[in-house]
Amino acid sequence: MSTPPFQPTPEFLELLAQYSSGTVDEKGTQRLEQLLQDSQDNRRFFRRYLQADTVLRESSCGHIRLASPTITPFPATQQEPWYWKAAAVIASLGCLTSLWLSRASSLDVIPPSSTLAVLTQSVDVQWKAGDRSLQTGSQLGSGTLRFERGLVQLEFVNGAVVVAEGPAELELISPKRAICRQGKVRASVPPQAHGFTITAPDMDVEDLGTEFGLAVGHDGKSEVHVIEGEVKMHPKNARPESLYAGQALRWEAGLTPAALQANGNVFTSRQELLSLASVSSKETVSRWQTESTRVRQLPETVFHYTFEPNEPWSRTLPNTRANSEPALNGAVVGCQWGQGRWPGKHALEFKGLSDRVRLHIPGQYTAITLATWVRIESWDRWLSSLLLTDSFKVGAIHWQLSDKGEMILGVNPGSLENHFSPPVIGPNDLGRWVFLATTYNEATRSVCHYLDGRLVSTTPIKKTGPLIPADAELGNWTTNQTTGTRARALNGKIDEFTFFARALTPEEIQTAYQTGAPL
Amino acid sequence: MQPAAPNPMSPQNRDERFVSLFAETEPALRLFLRSLLPRWEDTDEVLQETSLVLWRKFDSFTEGTDFLRWACMVARFEALKYRRGKARDRHVFTETLMEQLAQEAEDELPNLDLERKALEACLQKLGDRERSWVDSVYGNDNQIREVAVQAGRSAGSLYKALHRIRLGLLDCVNRSLADGELA
Numbered sequence A: 001m002s003t004p005p006f007q008p009t010p011e012f013l014e015l016l017a018q019y020s021s022g023t024v025d026e027k028g029t030q031r032l033e034q035l036l037q038d039s040q041d042n043r044r045f046f047r048r049y050l051q052a053d054t055v056l057r058e059s060s061c062g063h064i065r066l067a068s069p070t071i072t073p074f075p076a077t078q079q080e081p082w083y084w085k086a087a088a089v090i091a092s093l094g095c096l097t098s099l100w101l102s103r104a105s106s107l108d109v110i111p112p113s114s115t116l117a118v119l120t121q122s123v124d125v126q127w128k129a130g131d132r133s134l135q136t137g138s139q140l141g142s143g144t145l146r147f148e149r150g151l152v153q154l155e156f157v158n159g160a161v162v163v164a165e166g167p168a169e170l171e172l173i174s175p176k177r178a179i180c181r182q183g184k185v186r187a188s189v190p191p192q193a194h195g196f197t198i199t200a201p202d203m204d205v206e207d208l209g210t211e212f213g214l215a216v217g218h219d220g221k222s223e224v225h226v227i228e229g230e231v232k233m234h235p236k237n238a239r240p241e242s243l244y245a246g247q248a249l250r251w252e253a254g255l256t257p258a259a260l261q262a263n264g265n266v267f268t269s270r271q272e273l274l275s276l277a278s279v280s281s282k283e284t285v286s287r288w289q290t291e292s293t294r295v296r297q298l299p300e301t302v303f304h305y306t307f308e309p310n311e312p313w314s315r316t317l318p319n320t321r322a323n324s325e326p327a328l329n330g331a332v333v334g335c336q337w338g339q340g341r342w343p344g345k346h347a348l349e350f351k352g353l354s355d356r357v358r359l360h361i362p363g364q365y366t367a368i369t370l371a372t373w374v375r376i377e378s379w380d381r382w383l384s385s386l387l388l389t390d391s392f393k394v395g396a397i398h399w400q401l402s403d404k405g406e407m408i409l410g411v412n413p414g415s416l417e418n419h420f421s422p423p424v425i426g427p428n429d430l431g432r433w434v435f436l437a438t439t440y441n442e443a444t445r446s447v448c449h450y451l452d453g454r455l456v457s458t459t460p461i462k463k464t465g466p467l468i469p470a471d472a473e474l475g476n477w478t479t480n481q482t483t484g485t486r487a488r489a490l491n492g493k494i495d496e497f498t499f500f501a502r503a504l505t506p507e508e509i510q511t512a513y514q515t516g517a518p519l
Numbered sequence B: 001m002q003p004a005a006p007n008p009m010s011p012q013n014r015d016e017r018f019v020s021l022f023a024e025t026e027p028a029l030r031l032f033l034r035s036l037l038p039r040w041e042d043t044d045e046v047l048q049e050t051s052l053v054l055w056r057k058f059d060s061f062t063e064g065t066d067f068l069r070w071a072c073m074v075a076r077f078e079a080l081k082y083r084r085g086k087a088r089d090r091h092v093f094t095e096t097l098m099e100q101l102a103q104e105a106e107d108e109l110p111n112l113d114l115e116r117k118a119l120e121a122c123l124q125k126l127g128d129r130e131r132s133w134v135d136s137v138y139g140n141d142n143q144i145r146e147v148a149v150q151a152g153r154s155a156g157s158l159y160k161a162l163h164r165i166r167l168g169l170l171d172c173v174n175r176s177l178a179d180g181e182l183a
Helices: A010-020 A026-038 A040-059 A082-093 A270-297 A506-516 B011-034 B040-056 B067-085 B095-107 B109-123 B128-139 B144-151 B155-178
Strands: A117-127 A143-156 A161-174 A177-188 A197-200 A203-207 A211-216 A222-228 A230-235 A241-244 A247-251 A258-261 A301-305 A330-333 A336-339 A346-350 A356-361 A367-376 A383-389 A397-402 A407-411 A417-420 A433-441 A446-451 A454-460 A470-474 A492-500
Touching: A010 A026, A010 A040, A010 B155, A026 A040, A026 B095, A040 B011, A040 B095, A040 B109, A040 B128, A040 B155, A117 A161, A117 A270, A143 A270, A161 A270, A197 A211, A203 A211, A203 A222, A222 A230, A222 A241, A241 A247, A270 A301, A270 A506, A301 A356, A367 A383, A367 A397, A367 A506, A383 A492, A407 A433, A407 A446, A417 A454, A417 B040, A433 A506, A446 A506, B011 B040, B011 B067, B011 B095, B011 B109, B040 B067, B067 B095, B067 B109, B095 B109, B109 B155, B128 B155
Parallel strands: A177 A197
Antiparallel strands: A117 A143, A143 A161, A161 A177, A177 A211, A197 A203, A203 A230, A211 A222, A222 A247, A230 A241, A247 A258, A301 A492, A330 A356, A336 A346, A346 A492, A356 A470, A367 A433, A367 A492, A383 A397, A383 A470, A397 A407, A407 A417, A433 A446, A446 A454
8 A cells, every 4th residue: 555545524525425416505515616626635536436426327227338238229130230239339328329320411511502493382283203292382492393283383583483284394404494394384474584494395485575385295295375475486406586475386306386376274374373272272271170180189199289379369379189288288488470381370480589388298208209390490500499398307308400400309218319310401491391200119119200201210219218208398498597509499480289199100190291281 | 322442531431430439438428527517417418418519520520539538628618508507506616616627537537447447346346235225216317205215214314325335436446446456
């Protein structure tokens, strides 16, 4: 023995015991501080003591040690790929469980938005199988739209408005140029958008004045009808030619174009589209209402907020679940009521730093589904809250989004666990209604994230333990004395939010999306 | 799609790299934060925050340098930020003391491994009764009052028992390190 071990005073030891068990009072804290400041030996001892505290905690309650080879979140195979091992190790430590799921492409920085047009109206559209379905409000960059039937209205950022009828294939090239490979389109071009051009097979159609229709058949036959103003036709291998209101032209590859009498009525106009949309909108609403009524009756529905206030001035968000406790109503703080997914549907606007809906979720859960219709306006901060329980206590649920567009479910079953999706919410998803859903299932030990009904990630749950949400809020976060830097206020609108005490199946989530999708 | 010879910093390797580095350092980070913050719930919350920040800033980490040291720097910053948010909480230490504790803890990082091994060896020597107290109290998120009721003991006596267990562990560690048992 070289030096006798340091002997702390009984007073110091007593304070240390109280401090580490969380029972120390203010006076005790100050005294402990004093003793620590005064002596390096005390500080050393303090750290050793808390090290013992840490190791004891890790050794208990199934906290899994780093070296443990037995923990695999899924049935082990003979040759496990590295990521299972990584996931197991990382899961055993309760940290960023799902990072390995991020794929190369998804980790790339999302390019700044380059919107060419906005989808402003759609009626009865069936998108081509395999393509992502787009909704009203979608911002469109360069790319191809394909749909089997139905009508869409595109507003190009330079001011041209195009109504297209399926089956159609349109490629957006620039704010003043698109390619039509198939379909019937009607373009209305205000003076500031003169020069707007649609490329048809063997022909560029340039608008020099207000309105024309273009039909491209799958047989390669095309027609242009000038409804108003002037259109300049640029054939592939011939000189340009002007057409005026009332004139029309039909052509196909290899043949001389033929003049026709214009008939604008075959091209759906904006007015017609609007009246069709209002009929279609009624169908959407009634479909959604039927589904919502069903959800209200489900035993596993804990709360189902449809964001329809009883009175316009109401500060209560009623839980519409049948026979629900009044305690499960949300208390609206700061948020104003605004328009939801369709005219007549209400939503709450989350704008201010303190806008939120407070709620209390009783009970413990081993499986849940969180589902919401949200319109994110912008990423104002790194993390934006959907539903966060207060602080990050054991049993916590932190459902939030990162400014990279990742969906994140953070849970605390005794050690922290974050389940990330790859960045899936892109710049073009801002300003439109998206359906986000996340399931947590202890039985299958997995967390699944869904965007617009599509599964976007599955990550393994490492440590199980009941979720005990208790006090929570939508669109914001309360931690002890929140400061500005830790704010997670959402900038956007929510018009539906449901909490199920069960992990819904992918099919159920797809259905929920389809029955709630705006036009 | 996959390049034949992956670039060492391809995104996938980057994930893999982060995952393994973080896995290695997480226990040390938790300990580091525990010595700066009054309660386990504070520690968990800041560790959660730190893990997110580390992932987010991983691009600025220089490969070949000490990840733990870098992570501690971030953790220290996050702990101080957290503390500022709790300025009215009388149970947190002053910033000066936190800085001092953090600095010394960082200086001691090289010894951490050895001490930890010693601690884990000593942990094996706990008696069954102590083991069950530890499991019930720590395993229930320190819901000591509930555990005390179940165990038919007062909360105070359970605190004292745990305190003695911690001191016993420290004693054991001191002896084993002095004996060179683990050198």
